[in-house]
Amino acid sequence: MSNRPTITYMTALSPSKAALLGCLLAFARGLVLVMVMALPMVMLKRLGMSNSWAAFDTALLLLPFVLRGVLRPVAEMLMCRWLPLVLLQFLMVISVWGVAGSVSSDMGVGLWLWLAVFSLTGAVHDIMAAKMTALWCDGWKRQRRVQLCLVCGVLAAVLGMGVTMVLAGDMEVLTRRLDEAWHSAFLLLAAMLAVVEVVGLFVIPRSEKTSEPLNWHEVWNDNIQAHACWWTRKNQWQMALAVILLSLHQWLLWRGSLLFLIDPGSIGGLSLGPQGIGFAQGTIGALALMAGLVLGVGAVKKDGLGHWLWPMVLATTLPDTILLYLSYEMPSDLLTVSGCLLVENLFNGFGMAGIMLFLFREAKEEEDVYADTCLAMLALSAMIAGIATGLMVDLLGYRRFFLIVVIASLVAALTMAWLKWRNREDKTAVL
Numbered sequence: 001m002s003n004r005p006t007i008t009y010m011t012a013l014s015p016s017k018a019a020l021l022g023c024l025l026a027f028a029r030g031l032v033l034v035m036v037m038a039l040p041m042v043m044l045k046r047l048g049m050s051n052s053w054a055a056f057d058t059a060l061l062l063l064p065f066v067l068r069g070v071l072r073p074v075a076e077m078l079m080c081r082w083l084p085l086v087l088l089q090f091l092m093v094i095s096v097w098g099v100a101g102s103v104s105s106d107m108g109v110g111l112w113l114w115l116a117v118f119s120l121t122g123a124v125h126d127i128m129a130a131k132m133t134a135l136w137c138d139g140w141k142r143q144r145r146v147q148l149c150l151v152c153g154v155l156a157a158v159l160g161m162g163v164t165m166v167l168a169g170d171m172e173v174l175t176r177r178l179d180e181a182w183h184s185a186f187l188l189l190a191a192m193l194a195v196v197e198v199v200g201l202f203v204i205p206r207s208e209k210t211s212e213p214l215n216w217h218e219v220w221n222d223n224i225q226a227h228a229c230w231w232t233r234k235n236q237w238q239m240a241l242a243v244i245l246l247s248l249h250q251w252l253l254w255r256g257s258l259l260f261l262i263d264p265g266s267i268g269g270l271s272l273g274p275q276g277i278g279f280a281q282g283t284i285g286a287l288a289l290m291a292g293l294v295l296g297v298g299a300v301k302k303d304g305l306g307h308w309l310w311p312m313v314l315a316t317t318l319p320d321t322i323l324l325y326l327s328y329e330m331p332s333d334l335l336t337v338s339g340c341l342l343v344e345n346l347f348n349g350f351g352m353a354g355i356m357l358f359l360f361r362e363a364k365e366e367e368d369v370y371a372d373t374c375l376a377m378l379a380l381s382a383m384i385a386g387i388a389t390g391l392m393v394d395l396l397g398y399r400r401f402f403l404i405v406v407i408a409s410l411v412a413a414l415t416m417a418w419l420k421w422r423n424r425e426d427k428t429a430v431l
Helices: 015-037 039-046 051-066 068-078 082-102 109-136 142-175 178-203 216-231 236-262 274-303 305-315 318-329 334-360 368-396 398-425
Strands: none
Touching (some): 015 039, 015 051, 015 142, 015 178, 039 051, 039 142, 039 178, 039 274, 051 068, 051 236, 051 368, 068 082, 068 109, 068 368, 082 109, 082 178, 142 274, 216 368, 236 274, 236 334, 274 305, 274 334, 305 334, 318 334, 334 398, 368 398
8 A cells, every 4th residue: 555645744732722622623523413313303203204214314314424434535635724624614504504494394305405415524524523633632631632522522412402402392382383493403503513613713723734735546545445455354344243233222222212202102102392302311311421431431441441341331231221111111200201311321321431442442543444444333333223213113112122122232242242252262353
C-alpha cells in the first residue's frame, strides 16, 4: 500500500480551546445520533405510521454509517479543514430545517429526501469529527477528553431527545395538530445545530496547510487496499459477526422500547406521549446511560477489564428482563416507568462500556480500518434490529418480542465466551 501524504501541520490549540473544540464536535455527533436513531421514528409513529414501516424506514437512515469505510476517502479529502466542516454542519442545519418544513400527515417524498441528506452528511461529519478531535486535541489529556466528550454527547441526547420531545408533546396539546407540533420540534433541533455551527466558526482552526495536496484516486485506492488487506486476514469475518451478535439485542431493545412506550394499551404499549418519552427515556434514561458508562470505565480502570468483563456482559441482560417485566405489568405511573428505564439504562451503559473496551482494546488510534469496521458492524446491527423490530412487534406482540430479546442477550453472552476462548487459542487474533 502506498504511503499517501498525511497532514503534518496543525494549528496549535490551547488546552481550553482544545477542550471546547472536542466538546463541540462531540455535541454535534450526539445530535446526529439522536436525529438518526430516535426522533424520526417517534414522529412517524405519532403521525400514524405502523410499527413495521416506521422502524423499517428509519432503519435505512443508518446505511451511510454502515458504509463508513466507503465514505472515509471523502472525509479524508476534507479532513482538518475549516471550510468543509462548516459547510457540512450547514448542510445538516438545512436538512433538519427541510424535515421541519416537510412534516405532514401524508409524509411526502420531500421528508425522506431531507432525512437522507441529513443521514449522509451526518455520517461524513461523524468520521471527520472523530479524527479531527483526536488530531487537534492530542495535547489535551486523553482521559479528560473522553470524559468531557462523553458528557457532551449525553447532553446532546438530553437536549436533542428529551427537550425536543417534551416540546413536541406540549405543542400537540396546545395546537391540536401533530404536524405543527413536530414542525416546531425539528426547528428546535435545527437551532441547536445552528448554534454548534456558529460557535464552530470561531473555534475550529482555519489552517489548511498540508505537506502536499492529497490525490483523490490515491486516497481511494489506499482505502480499498487497506480494507481488502484487513478482510483477508484470518477469521476477520468471525470478528464482524461477533460485533453484530454482541450488540444486536441492545439495538432490538432500544427500538422496541421506543415503540413500546408510544403504542396504546390496546395493543400492549404504555401509551406515553412525547412528554413522557422525553422525560423517561430522553432525560432520565440518557443521564442513567451516561452514569453507567462512567461507572464501567472507572471500574475497568481500577481493576482491569478481565475482572469486570463477565459482570458487564451479564449486566446487559438485566435491561431486557426489565422491559419484559413492564410488558406484563403495564404500569400507568410515569415515575414507575421512569424508574425502570433508569435501572435499564444504568446497567446497559455499564455493560456497554465493557463490551466496547473489549472490542477496541487492541485497536490503535491510527488504525482507521479496524475502527471503521467495528463501527460499521455496530451500525449494521442497529439497522438489522430496526428492520426486524417493527415486524416482530406487529406479528408477535411486545411480550413475545421482549422474550426474544432476552434470548438474544444470552446469544451475546455465548458470543463473548467464544471470543475469549478464541483469544486463548489464537494469540494473533484481533480480538
